[in-house]
Amino acid sequence: MGYPHPPHPRETVVLSKYFGDQAARTFEGWTGRGGYAALRRALGMTPGEVVEIVKASGLRGRGGAGFPTGLKWSFMPKNSGKPHYLVCNADESEPGTFKDREILRWTPHQLIEGCAIAAYSIGAERCYIYIRGEFTEPWRVMETAVAEAYAANALGENVFGSGRRIEMVLHRGAGAYICGEETAMMNSIEGRRGNPRIKPPFPAQAGLFGMPTTINNVETLAAVPHILNQGADWYKGLCLGNPKSTGTKLFSVCGQVAKPGNYEVTLGFPMRDLIHDLAGGMRPGRTLRAVIPGGSSVPIMNREEAESALCDYEGIVEKGSMLGSAGFIVIDDSADLVYEIYRLAKFYAHESCAQCTQCREGTAWTTRILERILRGQGKPADLDLLLDLADHMTGKTICVLSDSCAAPVVSGIRKFREDFDRYLSGAVSPALVGA
Amino acid sequence: MSDLVTLTIDRVPVTVPKGTTIIEAAKQAGILVPHYCYHPSLSAPALCRMCLVEVEKAPKLMPACVTAVADGQVVHVHGDTALKAREGVLELLLINHPLDCPICDQAGECELQNFVFQEGRAGTRYAEYPKRFNPVEEFGPDVLYVPNRCILCTRCVRFMDELAQDEVLNVSERGDRAYIGIAPDQLLDHPWSGNVVDLCPVGSLISKDFLHKARAWDLDKTASVCPGCSQGCNITIDTRDEVVVRLRPRPNLEVNRHFMCDHGRMDYRWMNRGDRVEAPLQRRDDRMQAIDWESALDAFVDLVAAARSAVVLASGRASTESLGWTRGLAIATGRVTAAVRVPRGGEAPLPGIPNLALRAERAPNGAGARLAGYDAEWDSALAAAGSADLTLLLDVELSDQEADAVRRCKTVVRLATLEEDRFQAELVLPVTTMAEENGTYLNRDHRIQRFLQARPGPGMARPAWWVAAETWSRLAEGRDAPGSAAEAFAALGQEIEELAGLRYEELGLTGRALAPASADAG
Numbered sequence: 001m002g003y004p005h006p007p008h009p010r011e012t013v014v015l016s017k018y019f020g021d022q023a024a025r026t027f028e029g030w031t032g033r034g035g036y037a038a039l040r041r042a043l044g045m046t047p048g049e050v051v052e053i054v055k056a057s058g059l060r061g062r063g064g065a066g067f068p069t070g071l072k073w074s075f076m077p078k079n080s081g082k083p084h085y086l087v088c089n090a091d092e093s094e095p096g097t098f099k100d101r102e103i104l105r106w107t108p109h110q111l112i113e114g115c116a117i118a119a120y121s122i123g124a125e126r127c128y129i130y131i132r133g134e135f136t137e138p139w140r141v142m143e144t145a146v147a148e149a150y151a152a153n154a155l156g157e158n159v160f161g162s163g164r165r166i167e168m169v170l171h172r173g174a175g176a177y178i179c180g181e182e183t184a185m186m187n188s189i190e191g192r193r194g195n196p197r198i199k200p201p202f203p204a205q206a207g208l209f210g211m212p213t214t215i216n217n218v219e220t221l222a223a224v225p226h227i228l229n230q231g232a233d234w235y236k237g238l239c240l241g242n243p244k245s246t247g248t249k250l251f252s253v254c255g256q257v258a259k260p261g262n263y264e265v266t267l268g269f270p271m272r273d274l275i276h277d278l279a280g281g282m283r284p285g286r287t288l289r290a291v292i293p294g295g296s297s298v299p300i301m302n303r304e305e306a307e308s309a310l311c312d313y314e315g316i317v318e319k320g321s322m323l324g325s326a327g328f329i330v331i332d333d334s335a336d337l338v339y340e341i342y343r344l345a346k347f348y349a350h351e352s353c354a355q356c357t358q359c360r361e362g363t364a365w366t367t368r369i370l371e372r373i374l375r376g377q378g379k380p381a382d383l384d385l386l387l388d389l390a391d392h393m394t395g396k397t398i399c400v401l402s403d404s405c406a407a408p409v410v411s412g413i414r415k416f417r418e419d420f421d422r423y424l425s426g427a428v429s430p431a432l433v434g435a
Numbered sequence: 436m437s438d439l440v441t442l443t444i445d446r447v448p449v450t451v452p453k454g455t456t457i458i459e460a461a462k463q464a465g466i467l468v469p470h471y472c473y474h475p476s477l478s479a480p481a482l483c484r485m486c487l488v489e490v491e492k493a494p495k496l497m498p499a500c501v502t503a504v505a506d507g508q509v510v511h512v513h514g515d516t517a518l519k520a521r522e523g524v525l526e527l528l529l530i531n532h533p534l535d536c537p538i539c540d541q542a543g544e545c546e547l548q549n550f551v552f553q554e555g556r557a558g559t560r561y562a563e564y565p566k567r568f569n570p571v572e573e574f575g576p577d578v579l580y581v582p583n584r585c586i587l588c589t590r591c592v593r594f595m596d597e598l599a600q601d602e603v604l605n606v607s608e609r610g611d612r613a614y615i616g617i618a619p620d621q622l623l624d625h626p627w628s629g630n631v632v633d634l635c636p637v638g639s640l641i642s643k644d645f646l647h648k649a650r651a652w653d654l655d656k657t658a659s660v661c662p663g664c665s666q667g668c669n670i671t672i673d674t675r676d677e678v679v680v681r682l683r684p685r686p687n688l689e690v691n692r693h694f695m696c697d698h699g700r701m702d703y704r705w706m707n708r709g710d711r712v713e714a715p716l717q718r719r720d721d722r723m724q725a726i727d728w729e730s731a732l733d734a735f736v737d738l739v740a741a742a743r744s745a746v747v748l749a750s751g752r753a754s755t756e757s758l759g760w761t762r763g764l765a766i767a768t769g770r771v772t773a774a775v776r777v778p779r780g781g782e783a784p785l786p787g788i789p790n791l792a793l794r795a796e797r798a799p800n801g802a803g804a805r806l807a808g809y810d811a812e813w814d815s816a817l818a819a820a821g822s823a824d825l826t827l828l829l830d831v832e833l834s835d836q837e838a839d840a841v842r843r844c845k846t847v848v849r850l851a852t853l854e855e856d857r858f859q860a861e862l863v864l865p866v867t868t869m870a871e872e873n874g875t876y877l878n879r880d881h882r883i884q885r886f887l888q889a890r891p892g893p894g895m896a897r898p899a900w901w902v903a904a905e906t907w908s909r910l911a912e913g914r915d916a917p918g919s920a921a922e923a924f925a926a927l928g929q930e931i932e933e934l935a936g937l938r939y940e941e942l943g944l945t946g947r948a949l950a951p952a953s954a955d956a957g
Contacts, residue, residue, distance in 0.1 A: 195480075351610070
C-alpha cells in the first residue's frame, strides 16, 4: 500500500486529516496542528467528567463490536486500590482491514494523545499498545513518537506537570490473528500463549495481570482527542440520521474496486456511494457481486443488500451482516465465491488457537470440505454438512473465531448457491487449490 | 440461608452453596455432565465445550464447568439442544482420533469412548481424509505421549503448571495441528508426573509400566492406602487374575485429593513376589519343617509361656491390628520392648496442594506403631533382643549386620512373608502382606484409614493379627480371639485410648482423623 489518496470531497476527514503529511508525525508537527491540547484539557477535568463527555458523544468501539466507549470506561471500578491498565488494540489482523495501520503510520501522536486521555479517565498509570508483529513501519513510527512524547512530558511520571503518571509500553505481537481478541491479547502481553479467556470475569474486573483493564481499538482512541477538542455535541452531530451511530469512521475498501483505500465518512453514509463513487466503482466491464463488510468475519452481503445498506452499526445489521472493523472486501462478477470462502476458511483454520473443539476441528474440516468441492469431488450433501458444521461452530465457543469462520460459509451457501452448484454438478472444471 | 441456592437440574431439585458450578451441583443431584477439560483439582479453562448445558433464560448454551448456580435456575443437561451440541463436539473430536481402541490401554476406561457410546453419532461424516498424524513421543521415564489420540483438553499441562509447578508441558502449534509439547531438553520426570496418565481422559498419555499389561475391563479394583510413605494417599489396587498390575490414586480431599506420587505408584512389585513363606515352619534337627497351623500355634504358645521377656521388631508396613495384637501377645511374657522400622528417604512435595508430599518416613504406619506402643529406639531394642527370652520379628527387613545380632538371640520367632534363613528362627509363621488382608494405617496427620484385601495370600499365610490373637487366646482359658480384622480393630480400642469406640463402619473408605494425641508425626 503506497501513500494515501487525496481526500474525496464527500469524505469527512477528522482522523485521516493528516494522512500523508510527514510533518504531522513529529511531536512538534503534531502540536503545531493542535495536538495535545485535548490532553491538557482532560487533565484539567476530573476523570469522571471526561468519561461523561465521551459517553455523550456516542462514540462506539471501532474494532468491531461497536460497544459504547464511554460506558466501557465507566465499568472500571473506582477506588479499587489496584493498578488499572489501558490496552490499545493495534493488532489489526482482520482480513481486508488496514485503517489502524494508517493511523499508526501517519498520526502516532493522535493515538498517543487518545491513549493518554483514556488512561487518565480510567485511572490507569500504564498503557500497553499491542502492535501487530507484521507492522514494521508503524512500529518504528510509534517507537519514535513515544520517545518524543516522553521527552516532552506528554507521557511519563508527571504528564504536563499535572502530577499524573501515564506510562506507555509498546508490545509487539508475534503474528497470531487471535491475539487481536482482547482476552487473548492480555494473555499475550503477560507472556502466555495467546488464548482467549472465558468471560466472566470481564476485563474491567480482572483483566491484564488480573487487574481492572480497558481495551480499546486504535481508531476509537484516536477519535477521543477530537471529541475533547470540539465537544460531544459536535461529534454527536456527525450523524446521518441514526443517532446510535455517531462520528466518522475509516472504511478500508479493498478487493475488486477501481480505487481501493481508506475512506473516512460520517457513519450512515450509503454503501452504494462509498463503493461506486469514493472507491471509484468496479473495474471496467465488471459489476458488483458481493461485499464482505466487516473484515472477513461477518456474513457476505449480495449486491442488493450492499447497494441498499447504510454504513453504520445498525444499517448493516439491517441488511443481514455486521459493520465489524469496516474493512470492505468488494467482490465483482469475475470472482468465484466458493474459492473466496475457501480462502477465508483456510485463514481461520490456520489461526484457530486450538482451545475449543468446535473451532480447532471445525475450521479445519470446513476448509477441507470446501477444498474437496473445489477439486470437483463434492457431493450435494456437503452443503448440508457445511451448514450443520457451521451451526456447531456458532455461539458455542470461548471467542467468536469459529463463528467468524461459519458466517461467510452460511451466508455464501444461502446467497450464492449457484457458485456451489456449478462445482457440485460438474459444470465447471476443478479449481486449482492449495495456493 | 442466603449462602445456599436451590436450582433444578434435569428436574431434580438440588441445594448447594452459592458460587458452586453447575457441573458440581449436578454431581450432588447424581447427574454426570459429560466433560473433558474440567477437573475438580485444576483450573477450569472451559475449552473442550463438552459440558455445554441448557440454562433457561440464558441466551445460549452455557459451559457447566464455569457457570455458577443461581437461585431458581433451571438446567437441562439432557435437553435436545445440549445433546445436539455434545454430539457435535464428539463428532469433531473423533475426526482426528485414530479409533485404535483395540490396542489402546485406555479402552474400557476412556472418557471419549464412554461419551461417544452414550451420546455420540453412530457414524462419522468425515471419511475421505487421512487423520492428523504425529509420532509417539517419550515424555519421561514412565510416560509416553500418543499425540494422535490427544483431544487437547490440557489437563496434563495444567497439572504440571499449577500443581507440580514444573512447567515442562505446553500446547504447541495452532488449529488442528496443535499437540502437547514438551520443553526442549526437558523430561516429564517430576516426582508426581505420573498423575498426568490418570488425568488424561483418553489414551494419549500412557504409562510404560502398564503398557499392554491388561484390559481395563479385566481389572479388579480394591480400595487401599498407599504403603509407600506416611502421607497415607488413598489408592486403588488394580489386580488382574490376582496379580497386582498397577496402583492408582483414589480421591480423598483430606489427604491426597486426586493424586499419588510416582514413588508410591511404582512401589507394588513386592506384592507379587513368589518367594513367599506358604506354610508354618518349625526348626527340627536344625532343619525347617512345614507343619500345620494347630501345631504351629501350640509351639508358639509354648515359647511365649516359657519366656519372661520379649522384644518385638516390626515393619512400619504392618497394619495397626497386627502391630497391636503382636505387642499384646508379647506383653504376656511380662516385659516387652517394641520398636518399629521406618526407612527414610527424601521429601518430594506436590507444591500446588497443601500438605501433600512424598514423605521422608517411607512406611505407612510409623504413627500407628507408635500409638500401639512401639516406642523403643531401634538400636536399643535390637540390643535388648540380645538378652531377651523371646524375639519376635514382624515381617521386618533387617540388614546382614542386624541379622547377625538377631541370630545370636535366645529364641527367634518370625511372622514373615518372605523365605529367608538368616536368623536361626525356632518358628516361622507365614503372614499376609497389606495387599492380602484388611487392616488400617494411621498416617502422619493421625488419620486412621482402612485398606482392603486385594488378592489372596499364598498358601497357608494368615494376617499377623490373627496369628498373634489365636496364640494369645490359647495362653489362658476363656479368651476369645477376634474372628475378623474388624473385630481385631475394635478390640484395640480397649488398650489404645485414641481408638476407643471406633469401628470400621465409621471409618468408611476415606478414614477419620483421630483427636490430637501425644504421639509425634513423622
